[in-house]
Amino acid sequence: MDIKQLAIDLELEENECRELLELFINTGISDLTVMKSAMRECDTSLIMSAAHSIKGAAGNFNFFALSSAAAEIEANARREQLETVRESITILENLLNEAASFFSIEHIMPG
């Protein structure tokens, strides 16, 4: 899949699609940052809302891996299984990075 195909699938212009992807990656990273800091605070509701956000956004692009990783985080956070959440966050982060580099989207990944 490339941006062109994705744009066709979503009935968007290519530039609109790119803009949307950038927004997705950047808000995703922002949500990831929120999740990480919420992990430190053990704030499960914040983790859930951030994961929910990523899940919903990823679903738009049919990014199933991302979407299900986020869904997993949301579910495990609800069950307060933070260790599993931590692992999932790492997976999610990798997936986001992969998506960014696949679509050549520049972003600043917080450390």
Added chain:
Amino acid sequence: MILKKNSTMDVVTNLILHELNNQEDLKEALLALLGQTVPEGRFSVEFVGDKRYVAETGFCLSPRSYTSLVMRAQKKQDFVSTQRPDKLPVWALSIPELHAVLIFYTAGRSLSRQGRQHITRIVKLCVRLFLEKKSFENEREYRVTQKKQLTRKFCVLENKYQEILKDNEREYRRIIKNIEDGYYEIDLSGRLSFFNDYLLKMAGYSKDEFQGMSFKNLIEPPQDKLAFQIFNRVFETGMPSTGHELQIVRKDGTFMYIDASASLIHDQNGRPVGFRGIARDITKRKEAEEELRKANYELEKVNRQLEVAIAKANEMAMEAAAANKAKSEFLANMSHEIRTPMNAIIGFTDMLLDSHLDETQTDYAGIIKKSGESLLALIDDILDLSKVEARVMDLDEVKFDPELIAYDVCELILPRIETKPIELMCRIGTNLNYYVNGDPGRFRQVLINLMGNASKFTDSGEIELFMDIVEETKHQVKIHVAIKDSGIGIPNDKQSVIFLPFQQCDGSTTRKYGGTGLGLSICKQIASLMNGDVWAESKGEGRGSTFHFVAWINKAARKNFKQRLPRSLPGKQILVVDGNATNRRLLREIIESFDMHIRTFHDGTSVLPALLDSFDNNPFHLCIVDLHIPGTNGYDLAQQIRASHQPFSQIPLIAMSSRVKDNIHTSKQFGYDGFLSKPIRRDKLMQAMKVVFEGKETSETKPEQPLYKTVVLPDPADNHLTSVRILLAEDNPVNQKLAKIMLTKAGYHVEVASHGLEAVEMFSTAPERFNLIFMDVQMPEMDGLEATRILRQSGFHDIPIIAMTAHTIKGDQETCIEVGMNDYIAKPIKKDVVVKTIKKWIDQGNRHGH
């Protein structure tokens, strides 16, 4: 001697008789011959005739006997005889050849019978001999004469022939001399024996030099061999040969080309003695041919160069196309790169403006926002232009109502002229009776651009948008939009320039009014994509301008406005008060098209008397009043009517205003039943009047029932296409953006709220602005369920609220319905699902009387 034939003898005799004509000579010659041969004989010759003959003395015959003898001989044609008295026989022999008779006897002796026979035989032989001899001589003479004559004749003929020959030769030479071709004769050794002047002129030699010259001197190798072969072939075959192109050398060393022929010359005996022929100068032809060949060569060369150039041009064109595409892509990317941070700048500036700033800071932040917005607009323009140039701008094929777009654009422009004394009008022609299949976004873009210009360049007066169908085919309509303003106008020489990219009237325009000069260029390109055009008309500077836009668009369904005309309208009397004459005319057009009667007033002073005067006979059923009429304003007028204590004091009143601050709430306080924002829309006016009349009729018990709520709702039958306004409550920026793009592309207006609370605030403030809400369920601040609950509790029962949920938990959907949502769609958002749902609820709303 062999005797000749009788015929010859006759000829001879005749000749003798005729030519010699000397009988005496003949007689003497015959007698001489006989005397010599027969010396003893005595001979006499009598030429016959009708006479009497007298014998010579020696014959001793009487004349009678003598004559008788002659006559008998003549008759018998042979010897006859008689006797003399002395008994000597006298013989007579006829000589017919001489017309004579020979008479003789032999003297001195008596002859025996044998002797007599012998002598007559001798005499006869002598006569024959004589005759033969004579004839021979004569014939010889005749032959000689004949020969002489023939020779003479021959000489004459020969002379004549020679003369003719000479004449012919002279004529021949004269012709040859005068012909405009070279003529030559050469002997068998190849030396020139004869030639004409023209050949001399051609070769550049004198006659003396030329005479006897070998043809080889004139033709250089290897052509001399060719010439030799030609002569050789002519010699061998005897057949003339033509059409040989040879190059010969003139005396001065220059070359010339000849077309030569050769044929054999024979002598009198038919022996070949040389050649003759024509040498035609074809130098000019050859030069022309050569030039042609050179030209052809040059042409071929040029063609080859051209082919190379074309190939190169194609290559360059491809490169240029690639470069252009790259440029467009670059622009698109750049636009995007710029847009992203610009959105942040504008967004944060908005937030900054909402924070506590002092006056200067507010000014600065305002400038930043305004500049940011200008920059964004510029980027959008550049992006559009690059799309058009890169041929990637495709037109959508969506069903829409152009009339609604006209109204929407007018409404959109309204805030821009809020501060200026400008009357904005939207007039729809009576032929505009089709929905169309086209690109509503691009159609709207052109209208917004042209209306934007009109609002920008007009400080006071009027702006009118007129739209109609001016031409129609089986499948398409030609829509004409004319946007007329009373603004600064355009100088004649600039009327076409302004459509070029980055061109405005002049630099001062840019400085004073801003803008990039891309808008009209884009409009022109879009119009061109729609097989139409955009052009401007202006009577000159300061005299306003009219911009025309025509587009061919595919027909969709037919729109029968009259069919939807409420039955309560026709025949009613309407009173209209408006200070603007054009607006009055427009309202008259619309109201009369509803089969209603209208009377217009330009101010409020005559309204009450008119209401009073007409009440008994032909009362008015409705007053439509512009709130900003000159003199008594619309608010005062409504109060006066309501407070008049006259029978008409409860007449329905509808307020009109183009000012944003005027609305149903304010006008209601002054006694109005309805409110219409200007520019007046035909559909909204119809709907408002329907509600006034039908609402009044059905709610006699509750005359105070407010009418505005339904009045302000647009007619969903028309509006689900382009005029549906959607409030989208969604916190996730990605979902927000995607939904907004999708809905906007589908032709809907979308306003976004980032959480439930914001959605409640936005809707409550201006419920008339929205026809439908898409509500995300899970949102910060206030979730979608809570927001819905509040809205329903606030009395907003009619607005369709559609849940957007990613929840998969069983029961979520039921919860949504429980809190008052009408429907739900599952995330991720799919365009067809969204559009289907909108149509479902807008149409249902219509059936339910929204």
